[in-house]
Amino acid sequence: MDGYAVGGPVGPWEVVREVPAGASEPFALGPCEAARIFTGSPVPERTFAVIPQEEAHVLGAVVDGEATKAAHIRFQGEELASGALVLKSGILLTPPCVAAVASMGKADVMVECLPRITVLTTGNEVQPPGEPLEFGQIFNSNQYAIKSLLDHWGLEAECRHVEDRPGDLNRELALLADSSDLVITTGGVSVGCYDYVLAAAKECGFKVQFHGVAVKPGKPIAFGTRNDGMAWFGLPGNPLSAWVGMLVFVAALLGRELPRQNVRLSEAHARKGDREEFVPAVVSPDGQVELVPTVGSHANTVLVEANALARLPKELREFKAGDRVEVLRLPWEAA
Secondary structure, three states: OOEEEEOOOOOOEEEEEEEOOOOOOOOEOOOOEEEEEOOOOOOOEOOOEEEEHHHOEEEOOEEEOOOOOOOOOOOOOOOOOOOOOOOOOOOOOOHHHHHHHHHOOOOOOOOOOOOOEEEEEEOOOEEOOOOOOOOOOEEOHHHHHHHHHHHHOOOOEEEEEEOOOHHHHHHHHHHHHOOOOEEEEEOOOOOOOOOOHHHHHHHOOOEEEEEOOOEEOOOOOEEEEOOOOOEEEEEOOOHHHHHHHHHHHHHHHOOOOOOEEEEEEOOOEEOOOOOEEEEEEEEOOOOEEEEOOOOOOOOOOHHHOOOEEEEEOOOOOEEOOOOEEEEEEOOOOOO
16 A cells, blocks of 8 residues: 555654655665555565555654554465466456456467357248348348357357258358358258258268257257267257257357346246246346247247246146246346
8 A cells, every 4th residue: 555664563663765666676674664655566575564654644754653564565475376276278268367367477378269150041931131022931030140149159150041952051061061160050950841951961971969859949959060070050940949049059069058047937827848948038126037928939029028038847837926947047138
């Protein structure tokens, strides 16, 4: 602190030096000596204590006051001992981590590159926003949803689209698989006659680790890996299913898992089915959650008003008001 470094427990002390921040010449204090000192200044050797200037009594070149041993002195190694581990290998470098590295004088650290991600939407019916729609066509919302979520996570992605033709799909996916660390496809992973994506992924060398999950919405989700470490996620084309795939499954792969908490339902809820369900929800400041009604997995605007996904276990069909459920806070709304 701004004040006086004193060399002994009992004053008065004679002020013999001034030590500004950044002073480079070390010196020692005698028992009856003091030095004018400032925040950030190096403490003289054999300093007994620092007396803050507002507690010091100064008359000319003499200072007096109450000195408590080691008061207002920051010691070398008091935060970290020599050899202490500060950051573990493999962690995400958050702003506090970067600051810690800089505080230790490290100008460079070894890091892994961010993954090269490509988003490949599929479907003959899918058109870019801004283009006129013909009968039977829809706008490509999935591409923008996934790209904006990856942007929010600090990850860049290239976006492509391909129609439902096996030859085109195979060529496009093969090209992307050789230039990406992760390819995320939407559509074409169910069991319809025009669902070619799973076969194309196998053709490109992906070993399918799973296809189909006991989750609602999002049952057709697929995931595969190649021997070169490249990964592929096949998400359903229905928008809410694609959202759940990104927020639950892809988030886990990318180390961006959503914060979770247990809250109470604001009202009773009954449901059908035997799959674990992720329902758009609104968590209130008082810790209650209200489920947001949705028309189904094809819903697109239901997350606009939501700030969480409520996770309803597959074993339960009936929920009473006040029952506790787990919620995953959406990344742009996380508490």
